[in-house]
Amino acid sequence: MPYDVVVCVKQVPDTANVTAEAMKEDGTVNRAALPAIFNPEDLNALEVALEIRDRWGGTVTVISMGPPKAAEVLRDSLYRGADRAILITDRRAAASDTLATSYILAQTIRTIGRYDIVLCGRQAIDGDTAQVGPQIAEKLGLPQVTYLEQLVDIVDGQARVRRNVGRGWEIVDVHLPALFTVISTANQPRPPAARRVMRFKRARIPAEIEAEVRASLGNASDEEVLDAIAKRTEELRRQGLLLEQWNLDDIHADLNRCGLPGSPTKVFRVQAIVLTKKGYTEIPPTEEGIRRLIHELVVDRTLG
Amino acid sequence: MGNYFLDNDDIQFLFRHIDMKELARLQEAYTDNGQADYAPLDEEDAVDNYWRVLEIVGQIAADIIAPHAEQIDREGNTLNEDGTVTLHPLVRENLRRMAQADLMGFTLPRKYGGLNCPNLVYTMATEIVSRADASFMNLFGLQGIAETINAFASNDIKDEVLPRFARGEVTGAMVLTEPDAGSDLQAVRLRAYQDEAGQWRLNGVKRFITNGCGEILLVLARSEPDIMDGRGLSLFITERSERVRVRHLEEKLGIHGSPTCELVFDDTPARLIGERQRGLITYVMALMNGARVGIAAQSLGIGEAAFRLARVYAHTRQQFGGPIERLPAVAEMVTDMKIAVEAARALTYETSRICDLENNNLRILETVPDLPKDEQKERKQLSRTLKRINGMLTPMSKYYASEMCVRVANDAIQVLGGSGYMKDYAAERYFRDARITTIYEGTSQLQIVAAVRGVASGSFESFVADFENTTYGDQELDSLKNELIEARKRVQEAIQFAKSQPTAYLDLAGRRLVDSAIICIVGHLLLKQATALERKRHVARRFIHSQLPELEAKCRQVLSGDMSPMDAYEVLAGPVPSLA
Numbered sequence: 001m002p003y004d005v006v007v008c009v010k011q012v013p014d015t016a017n018v019t020a021e022a023m024k025e026d027g028t029v030n031r032a033a034l035p036a037i038f039n040p041e042d043l044n045a046l047e048v049a050l051e052i053r054d055r056w057g058g059t060v061t062v063i064s065m066g067p068p069k070a071a072e073v074l075r076d077s078l079y080r081g082a083d084r085a086i087l088i089t090d091r092r093a094a095a096s097d098t099l100a101t102s103y104i105l106a107q108t109i110r111t112i113g114r115y116d117i118v119l120c121g122r123q124a125i126d127g128d129t130a131q132v133g134p135q136i137a138e139k140l141g142l143p144q145v146t147y148l149e150q151l152v153d154i155v156d157g158q159a160r161v162r163r164n165v166g167r168g169w170e171i172v173d174v175h176l177p178a179l180f181t182v183i184s185t186a187n188q189p190r191p192p193a194a195r196r197v198m199r200f201k202r203a204r205i206p207a208e209i210e211a212e213v214r215a216s217l218g219n220a221s222d223e224e225v226l227d228a229i230a231k232r233t234e235e236l237r238r239q240g241l242l243l244e245q246w247n248l249d250d251i252h253a254d255l256n257r258c259g260l261p262g263s264p265t266k267v268f269r270v271q272a273i274v275l276t277k278k279g280y281t282e283i284p285p286t287e288e289g290i291r292r293l294i295h296e297l298v299v300d301r302t303l304g
Numbered sequence: 305m306g307n308y309f310l311d312n313d314d315i316q317f318l319f320r321h322i323d324m325k326e327l328a329r330l331q332e333a334y335t336d337n338g339q340a341d342y343a344p345l346d347e348e349d350a351v352d353n354y355w356r357v358l359e360i361v362g363q364i365a366a367d368i369i370a371p372h373a374e375q376i377d378r379e380g381n382t383l384n385e386d387g388t389v390t391l392h393p394l395v396r397e398n399l400r401r402m403a404q405a406d407l408m409g410f411t412l413p414r415k416y417g418g419l420n421c422p423n424l425v426y427t428m429a430t431e432i433v434s435r436a437d438a439s440f441m442n443l444f445g446l447q448g449i450a451e452t453i454n455a456f457a458s459n460d461i462k463d464e465v466l467p468r469f470a471r472g473e474v475t476g477a478m479v480l481t482e483p484d485a486g487s488d489l490q491a492v493r494l495r496a497y498q499d500e501a502g503q504w505r506l507n508g509v510k511r512f513i514t515n516g517c518g519e520i521l522l523v524l525a526r527s528e529p530d531i532m533d534g535r536g537l538s539l540f541i542t543e544r545s546e547r548v549r550v551r552h553l554e555e556k557l558g559i560h561g562s563p564t565c566e567l568v569f570d571d572t573p574a575r576l577i578g579e580r581q582r583g584l585i586t587y588v589m590a591l592m593n594g595a596r597v598g599i600a601a602q603s604l605g606i607g608e609a610a611f612r613l614a615r616v617y618a619h620t621r622q623q624f625g626g627p628i629e630r631l632p633a634v635a636e637m638v639t640d641m642k643i644a645v646e647a648a649r650a651l652t653y654e655t656s657r658i659c660d661l662e663n664n665n666l667r668i669l670e671t672v673p674d675l676p677k678d679e680q681k682e683r684k685q686l687s688r689t690l691k692r693i694n695g696m697l698t699p700m701s702k703y704y705a706s707e708m709c710v711r712v713a714n715d716a717i718q719v720l721g722g723s724g725y726m727k728d729y730a731a732e733r734y735f736r737d738a739r740i741t742t743i744y745e746g747t748s749q750l751q752i753v754a755a756v757r758g759v760a761s762g763s764f765e766s767f768v769a770d771f772e773n774t775t776y777g778d779q780e781l782d783s784l785k786n787e788l789i790e791a792r793k794r795v796q797e798a799i800q801f802a803k804s805q806p807t808a809y810l811d812l813a814g815r816r817l818v819d820s821a822i823i824c825i826v827g828h829l830l831l832k833q834a835t836a837l838e839r840k841r842h843v844a845r846r847f848i849h850s851q852l853p854e855l856e857a858k859c860r861q862v863l864s865g866d867m868s869p870m871d872a873y874e875v876l877a878g879p880v881p882s883l884a
Contacts, residue, residue, distance in 0.1 A: 191364050194406040194419055198342035198353045239341075 041121030102135030309362025338415030387549030403472020434605025439561030516565025558736030696758025
């Protein structure tokens with residue numbers, strides 16, 4: 001039986017390759033200084049989705065919320081095999097915290113309508129909250145299974161998955177539809193497929209088409225620009241290369257729950273912590289040494 | 305997340321330095337794309353595709369193939385009792401990933417699901433893959449088999465087989481060598497006969513067959529029992545079945561991931577490729593030429609891997625109060641390794657580029673029926689010229705790059721010292737893997753025999769003439785160029801002398817003549833590169849100034865006329881010893 005899967009992905013700054021310019025004066029992330037990449041665990045989630053389709057058939061729809069630039073991760077998803085890609089981009093969504101973001105994504109999934117499985121990466125490497133996936137599940141009223149490491153099987157609308165619980169794993173059975181968050185050990189994501197790259201590298205969202213047309217036409221009149229945009233959009237639509245771009249109205253969002261108004265998280269203080277302790281302590285590999293180490297860790301409350 | 309393309313400045317430089325648009329234009333001219341929706345809009349778009357494809361290859365090489373290499377080397381593949389072979393699970397995983405990325409129909413036309421990339425891009429990809437695991441190149445690099453089918457088989461066979469190659473469902477083998485037919489393929493004995501129903505069948509034994517356990521076998525067989533030379537041989541295609549048994553899996557010095565099979569054909573049904581009697585003289589020759597460039601690319605990958613290991617080690621290993629790269633002897637080894645890799649790459653990529661010109665020119669001549677007369681004439685003439693140049697450059701590249709990688713892998717062990725001799729580092733694997741490259745697809749000695757013909761018959765002079773007539777408008781480059789012109793005159797003198805001697809002397813002097821010609825050619829290629837990149841000026845200078853004295857020594861030895869290895873063989877080699 002085929003399954004329709006929605007995968008939530010995010011474009012993030014590559015925090016694994018941090019340089020000196022990575023932080024702004026005020027201690028927040030300088031996104032401009034870091035290359036933007038596909039959030040790594042979202043790629044693992046996409047791979048789970050593609051494996052489900054390989055095994056049982058169905059569709060894989062990738063959604064992302066972000067600025068027009070985030071269309072890049074949607075193209076990457078198509079390169080790897082996704083069937084459909086939607087970007088939710090809207091200025092009114094700016095500054096959304098996890099509560100607002102999960103609301104917007106949940107509304108998007110509702111608007112898509114048909115889904116058996118929702119997949120998210122466990123967490124994004126910029127915020128590291130791991131909150132968005134679970135919050136989407138709550139808002140959609142879906143059961144959620146976090147830390148998915150293996151999708152064992154799906155039988156009669158019931159999925160059996162193995163989730164990693166840190167020092168071990170547990171097998172969970174869950175009725176679909178359900179939401180899963182996926183961790184990096186679940187799989188090795190498939191590479192982009194060359195033929196799909198050659199085809200979908202030209203896929204664009206309307207915002208990109210507009211920017212490209214305006215850049216190429218320079219001082220043309222508004223009418224000419226609009227005409228060229230319409231022509232280009234139609235051309236891409238005909239070739240199946242028009243990516244979907246939705247705004248908050250398209251997903252019938254309550255604006256009070258989006259962006260700044262919908263984000264109760266307030267940054268109280270950003271503190272840069274620089275560990276000043278130098279050197280290291282050598283622990284002799286003896287019973288006594290280990291006893292002292294544990295005692296020390298208990299005293300400074302690392303343990304216990 | 306590594307990338308063996310994006311971390312390699314020299315390959316990227318050459319991608320930009322070489323006129324890829326010209327190759328793309330030719331590659332895309334008169335193409336049959338079938339229903340494919342991924343064809344490029346124009347040549348610029350095609351070049352952009354090539355770059356993106358290499359990015360994917362680089363990513364898979366670094367993230368998937370390289371981490372598997374050591375375990376595959378230690379464990380190898382398995383021969384089963386029923387005459388089948390089970391590839392190492394990680395080899396299968398490598399293949400699965402390449403197929404997922406659509407990379408197994410690299411040069412095939414789009415109508416079969418291929419990427420329609422030029423040979424040069426395939427050569428770059430082959431190098432990148434080989435750097436990760438030289439033995440996996442023997443599976444990835446066997447796409448020449450599909451190309452041969454595309455070039456010579458009937459449409460029925462092509463339609464049936466080629467899409468399966470492009471989807472990565474099947475791999476192939478070129479089944480040529482026999483126990484008594486190695487370098488001398490004219491001696492092939494495996495019998496092809498037609499049964500009462502007119503069905504071709506194959507009977508006999510093949511040996512040293514790379515990936516002989518693959519699904520699609522191209523088999524060279526004697527279809528004309530009365531004609532004992534190469535004209536009695538035809539090429540057949542057959543699929544893996546219970547009528548082809550793997551009798552033995554060779555235990556080799558290196559490339560353990562590549563299954564080398566002894567095959568027994570037992571009245572195996574087969575289909576003829578192209579025409580009878582053209583098996584060796586046309587089809588296999590074409591196949592081998594492509595395969596030789598492939599081995600040159602494999603050699604580049606091994607050389608690159610060995611160099612990188614040595615470079616890092618020389619930088620980090622502390623002895624005598626500093627990194628060993630500060631010791632003159634080590635510094636020279638490391639720099640010469642790097643220059644050797646770049647020199648061989650310059651020659652191989654140029655060869656591959658000219659292969660593209662030749663192949664596409666031929667393809668257009670053969671497949672476009674209504675070419676204007678003038679164009680047809682022009683292309684025919686161009687074909688002859690390109691064929692002649694390639695007849696020299698292809699064996700040169702195979703010879704030069706393979707000898708380079710053996711030397712560089714050897715030096716890498718030397719730079720690592722005792723550690724290099726241990727299995728703790730990949731240096732010893734690179735060396736073992738490198739060692740086959742000067743042997744298979746024609747030994748170095750046979751490449752020299754092929755190349756020396758071109759060197760002695762004017763192809764060499766005509767090929768370098770364009771370079772010699774170039775004015776760089778740069779004092780140093782022009783002066784280096786003049787040194788190369790003088791060197792070429794010296795080589796010509798040696799050639800003339802060798803030709804004036806008894807026939808065997810040209811073969812005896814072959815290695816030195818070919819070496820000398822290669823030094824001139826590579827010197828010019830590096831000079832041309834120096835016009836585009838300042839660093840290459842240093843590379844060209846060092847190469848020319850370290851190699852011209854070698855050229856001089858080689859030419860002097862040729863001019864000595866010493867025939868003693870032939871004339872005094874018994875005396876010099878001494879009596880035949882007993883090996884007991």
